[in-house]
Amino acid sequence: MPxxxxxxxxxxxxxxxxxxxxxxxxxxxxAPDPGGPVKVNQVGYVPGTPKQATVVSTSTSPLAWTLxxxxxxxxxxxxxxxxGTDALSGDSVHVADFSAYDTLGSGYVLSVGGNSSHPFxxxxxxxxxxxxxxLAFFYHQRSGTPIESRYVGTRYSRxxxxxxxxxxxxxNAVPCRTSCGYTLDxxxxxxxxxxxxxxxxxxxxxxxxxxxxHERALHxxxxxxxxxxxxxxxxxxQANRVxxxxxxxxxxxxxxxxxxxxDGRTNAxxxxxxxxxxxxxxxxxxxxxxxxxxxLAPVSTAATLNLAATAAQASRLWKSYDATFAAxxxxxxxxxxxxxxxxxxxxxxxxxxxxxxxYEDNNVGDEFYWAAAELYATxxxxxxxxxxxxxxxxxxxxxTTHGYDWNWTGGLGDTTLALVPTGLPAADVTATRxxxxxxxxxxxTQTARQGYPAxxxxxxxxxxxxxxxxxxxxxxxxxxxxxxxxxxxxxxxxAAYDYLFGRNPLNQSYxxxxxxxxxxxxxHRFWANQADSALPTAPPGSLAGGPNSxxxxxxxxxxxxGCKPQKCFVDDIGAYSVNEVAINWNSALAWLANWAAExxxxxxxxxxxxxSPTVSPSPTTPPTTTPPPSGGCAxxxxxxxxxxxxxxxxxxxNSSAAAWPSWTLTxxxxxxxxxSQGWSGKFSQSGTEVxxxxxxxxGAVAPGGSVSLGFxxxxxxxxxxxxxxxxxxxxxxxx
Ligand code: 9MR
Numbered sequence: 001m002p003x004x005x006x007x008x009x010x011x012x013x014x015x016x017x018x019x020x021x022x023x024x025x026x027x028x029x030x031a032p033d034p035g036g037p038v039k040v041n042q043v044g045y046v047p048g049t050p051k052q053a054t055v056v057s058t059s060t061s062p063l064a065w066t067l068x069x070x071x072x073x074x075x076x077x078x079x080x081x082x083x084g085t086d087a088l089s090g091d092s093v094h095v096a097d098f099s100a101y102d103t104l105g106s107g108y109v110l111s112v113g114g115n116s117s118h119p120f121x122x123x124x125x126x127x128x129x130x131x132x133x134x135l136a137f138f139y140h141q142r143s144g145t146p147i148e149s150r151y152v153g154t155r156y157s158r159x160x161x162x163x164x165x166x167x168x169x170x171x172n173a174v175p176c177r178t179s180c181g182y183t184l185d186x187x188x189x190x191x192x193x194x195x196x197x198x199x200x201x202x203x204x205x206x207x208x209x210x211x212x213x214h215e216r217a218l219h220x221x222x223x224x225x226x227x228x229x230x231x232x233x234x235x236x237x238q239a240n241r242v243x244x245x246x247x248x249x250x251x252x253x254x255x256x257x258x259x260x261x262x263d264g265r266t267n268a269x270x271x272x273x274x275x276x277x278x279x280x281x282x283x284x285x286x287x288x289x290x291x292x293x294x295x296l297a298p299v300s301t302a303a304t305l306n307l308a309a310t311a312a313q314a315s316r317l318w319k320s321y322d323a324t325f326a327a328x329x330x331x332x333x334x335x336x337x338x339x340x341x342x343x344x345x346x347x348x349x350x351x352x353x354x355x356x357x358x359y360e361d362n363n364v365g366d367e368f369y370w371a372a373a374e375l376y377a378t379x380x381x382x383x384x385x386x387x388x389x390x391x392x393x394x395x396x397x398x399x400t401t402h403g404y405d406w407n408w409t410g411g412l413g414d415t416t417l418a419l420v421p422t423g424l425p426a427a428d429v430t431a432t433r434x435x436x437x438x439x440x441x442x443x444x445t446q447t448a449r450q451g452y453p454a455x456x457x458x459x460x461x462x463x464x465x466x467x468x469x470x471x472x473x474x475x476x477x478x479x480x481x482x483x484x485x486x487x488x489x490x491x492x493x494x495a496a497y498d499y500l501f502g503r504n505p506l507n508q509s510y511x512x513x514x515x516x517x518x519x520x521x522x523x524h525r526f527w528a529n530q531a532d533s534a535l536p537t538a539p540p541g542s543l544a545g546g547p548n549s550x551x552x553x554x555x556x557x558x559x560x561x562g563c564k565p566q567k568c569f570v571d572d573i574g575a576y577s578v579n580e581v582a583i584n585w586n587s588a589l590a591w592l593a594n595w596a597a598e599x600x601x602x603x604x605x606x607x608x609x610x611x612s613p614t615v616s617p618s619p620t621t622p623p624t625t626t627p628p629p630s631g632g633c634a635x636x637x638x639x640x641x642x643x644x645x646x647x648x649x650x651x652x653x654n655s656s657a658a659a660w661p662s663w664t665l666t667x668x669x670x671x672x673x674x675x676s677q678g679w680s681g682k683f684s685q686s687g688t689e690v691x692x693x694x695x696x697x698x699g700a701v702a703p704g705g706s707v708s709l710g711f712x713x714x715x716x717x718x719x720x721x722x723x724x725x726x727x728x729x730x731x732x733x734x735x
Contacts, residue, residue: 032559032570035507035517037115038096039452042502042515044121046600047102047731049494051122054452054503055080055094055112063112065096070107070119076100080112086451087460089505090564093451104731118502118516124600126514127497131597132233133513133541134590138210138248139235140539141583143198143255143287144171144187151234155536158526161287162196162294163187168287170294171198174275177295182265184296186275189255193582194283194524196290197276197356200259201348202584203252204306205406209587210249211313212415213594219419220482222720224598224670226688242321250325252583253314256307257332261299269339270299271307273348276356283573284528284535292355300348301340302359302407305367308336309409312374313416330378337371337384344368359406366410369393373413377420385423388413395428396435402457403439403473405465406584411436415479433483440480443473444492452566454499455492462565464577467510467546468585470496471592478595490599497596500543500589505566511589513540521573523580530573542581543589544571552577598670600724632656633732635725646673646719649710652727654701660728662699663707665692667722671715678711690722 037056045051057063062079069075080094096110106121140147140156149157159165164172173183189198190206217223228243237247259272277292311333318326350360361367369391376384388394398410417424418432447453455473457463474496481489502509502517509515512522520537521530522544529537538544549565551557555575560568569578632655639648654660665681669688677683681692692709701707725732 032506032567034505034567036117038110038112038117039503039505039507040110040117040120041498042118042120042507042509042517043497043511044106044123044126044501045498046124046127046494046596047104047122048600050097050099050491051101052099052495052498052503053096053110053117054091055096055115056091056505057094057113058092059094063094065098065110065112067098067101068109068111069105075103075108083451088454088456088462088564088566089451090567091451091505095451104726104729118507124597126501127593127596127600130511130514130541130593131227131590133539134543134586134593135210135233135245135248135541136539137542137581137586137590138190138206138251138583139233141190142251143189143191143196145236148236151236152539156539158286159288161191161290165288167289167291169291171275174294174296176272177297180261180266180296182262184258184262184272186255186258186272186296188258189252190583191287192357194522194527194576194580195276195356196281196285196287196525197274198255199274199276199357199359200256200271200303201273201300201306201359201361202406202582203256204303204310205404205409205412206583206587207249207252207256207310208313208412209584209591210245211310211317212412212419213591214243214245214249215313215317215416216419216482216595219421222670222718224594226670226672227597228594229672246317246321250314250318253310253329256310257329259296259303260307260332260336267299267339267343269304269335270301270343270346271303271336273297273300273303274356274359279355281525283523283525284531285525286535287526290525295355297348297352297356299343299346300361301344301346301364302348302361302367304336304340304343304346305364305371306409308333308340308371309367309374309412311336312371312378316378316420333371333375333378337375340364340368340371361407365391366393366398366408369398370409370413373417377416377422380423388417389424389428395431396433396439399435399439399476403469403476405468405472411476418479418483436476437480437484437489440477440489440492443477444488447492447495452499452504453495454504454566455496460565462547462549462568464548464550464552465545465582465585466548467500467543468582468588470499470546471543471585471588474592475588475595478592478599481599482595493592493599494596496592505564506569508569508571510544510546511540512538512542512544519544519571519579521571521579523573523576527581528573538581541586541589543585544569545578545580545582545585548578550577633725633727633730634735635732636735637721637725639719639721644716645712645714647710647712648722651706652701652709652732653706654703654727655733656730657703659703660699660701663694663701663727664729665709666690666724666726668724669722671718671720673713673715673719673722675711675713678709681707681709683711 040053066074067076080096083093086093107119110117146160147158162171171186175183217225233244261267274297311329315326315330348360350358352358372384372387393410396414404411443455454470474493477489477493500510509518522538527538528535547569549568553576634653634655636651639646675685
């Protein structure tokens with residue numbers, strides 16, 4: 001059985017060497033403010049998903065709750081369910097369930113006993129925006145290139161970092177820490193986090209997740225490929241006819257390829273574990289002002305297998321866009337895999353944490369499996385197949401302990417083998433998907449017991465980067481929904497959002513720029529506004545590492561002693577063990593955001609109708625909902641396809657109690673369809689979004705009345721029905 005790996009506690013020496021704390025505003029030893037007692041997703045509940053809030057109260061009997069809209073009108077009310085003491089927060093909690101209320105809007109407030117929540121939306125708009133923002137994080141983190149204001153605005157623009165312009169001392173010709181007889185040009189890539197280190201193992205996971213966002217859309221029926229097309233991100237490659245998420249991932253992969261030891265040198269084909277500063281730099285330090293020498297750490301088996309896996313994955317994805325790059329990536333991947341097999345025990349030590357993180361890993365069996373899976377999916381070669389099927393990780397075994405992270409990568413190989421058609425027996429693919437679903441069931445069992453549901457480590461400890469764990473486990477729930485179509489998994493994935501967006505004991509949105517109480521003082525050497533007001537705060541869509549019950553930095557030690565796991569967090573720049581950002585956490589968030597944006601669907605369907613048998617549904621009193629405001633509508637859609645064109649026919653019914661004097665219908669295509677002509681309405685299309693306004697003769701629609709309209713359009717590949725139908729801004733039911 002594969003053995004479980006956990007990040008180990010940071011050595012005391014690192015607590016001291018991360019340094020620069022002297023320049024950080026001094027810290028009073030006060031516990032963070034948990035905010036009001038009514039804790040909600042302060043950004044937005046996605047329509048058609050369960051909507052719950054956690055209420056802190058020692059009352060042993062249910063409390064009345066009311067939901068008011070932005071105008072202050074009560075739209076729903078009900079009673080809480082008493083849940084008692086919650087282990088992860090120490091709070092006595094109730095749950096208010098207002099799932100039955102599903103009308104799109106903003107500015108809703110939930111009140112219990114005179115206490116009101118932060119305002120929130122019922123809308124999928126925020127998760128749609130987050131898809132872009134969470135991916136933009138990677139452009140911000142690029143090394144070796146100027147970050148241009150036309151993509152990020154002036155506040156976040158900066159000169160290229162680490163291109164050997166003084167005072168920088170790298171990264172064009174970086175020597176090995178222990179002499180190796182060569183230097184490497186390792187420009188580019190992404191800075192890992194708040195530091196300026198570049199670490200192949202963490203880069204590997206983040207690159208894989210971005211590439212998997214693209215690859216999933218190739219294989220999951222009805223996936224939103226248009227939302228990932230070229231031109232969807234503000235990056236320099238936005239008009240090169242390649243999906244932007246692949247371009248962004250390539251920025252890191254090109255760096256990882258540069259970390260491979262050249263032919264003719266000792267350890268040729270192996271990959272250096274990392275490159276970073278000789279000593280930790282102060283906070284703040286702009287990338288272009290870092291004056292530390294840069295050094296290559298020794299090669300490691302884990303880094304070598306990370307390159308093998310991600311370059312093999314890239315090779316199959318780039319084949320139709322850039323065959324030369326695809327061939328180069330595959331050659332490097334095969335060379336790396338062979339080198340790792342010849343050197344299976346080059347293990348990165350935990351002690352190597354001066355000037356950069358250690359990213360230690362003493363078990364690389366999972367990395368071997370992952371790399372073999374990617375190479376097999378790309379080449380179909382018998383040798384890789386034998387390594388996959390002969391591995392103790394085969395068929396989802398690593399999910400029997402926990403999900404995945406930078407040091408536990410078997411699940412990445414499983415995900416590829418569960419998504420990408422290969423020559424493996426169908427029964428084995430089924431078993432792999434079942435292992436993923438079984439882990440998702442365990443996550444649902446875990447969260448059903450929690451006052452603030454968060455699919456976490458499951459062992460009662462919150463580790464460094466716990467928000468990354470929540471997001472990654474959200475990805476597993478999302479995949480389980482992709483594979484099975486079972487609503488319980490969809491609901492579970494959206495619930496992970498609720499936690500990250502503020503339904504947690506600290507009322508904290510862990511995503512910068514989202515919600516009333518977002519993180520802003522993340523541990524970052526450029527987004528260091530708390531230390532220097534001339535510098536920016538974290539850009540929207542950056543995910544903080546999150547609660548860490550192991551208290552591994554001086555600020556956390558000073559402020560959070562005795563904290564319950566979900567409360568071990570403070571939004572302070574010095575608290576690097578809870579409030580750093582990192583590429584592997586944002587890649588997990590971006591993956592989940594992409595899925596959530598896509599799966600938000602029409603945005604107005606009834607809530608999850610099928611509670612899971614494995615989750616004990618909380619015995620809530622059904623809420624008493626007042627009738628929704630007038631404006632309901634229903635749409636039927638049919639299409640007639642020919643080779644690359646089709647006609648779409650729509651009937652739109654006014655199912656509200658009030659007449660429409662005029663109407664504007666909006667919907668969205670998900671597969672690049674383009675309308676050429678429409679009738680019985682004025683059609684316009686901008687990207688994927690279609691807007692239709694009434695003609696002069698069919699604007700007025702009485703309650704119960706309908707209008708019929710249609711269009712001709714082109715498509716390539718598949719032609720899924722449009723989504724997100726709404727009339728006059730109110731979501732429609734699709735019949
Ligand atoms: O995410 C890493 C976490 O799992 C480890 O426990 C921790 C201590 O080794 O390091 C984290 O990674 C940091 C890295 O070492 C240096 N760059 C910042 C990373 C995020 O905090």
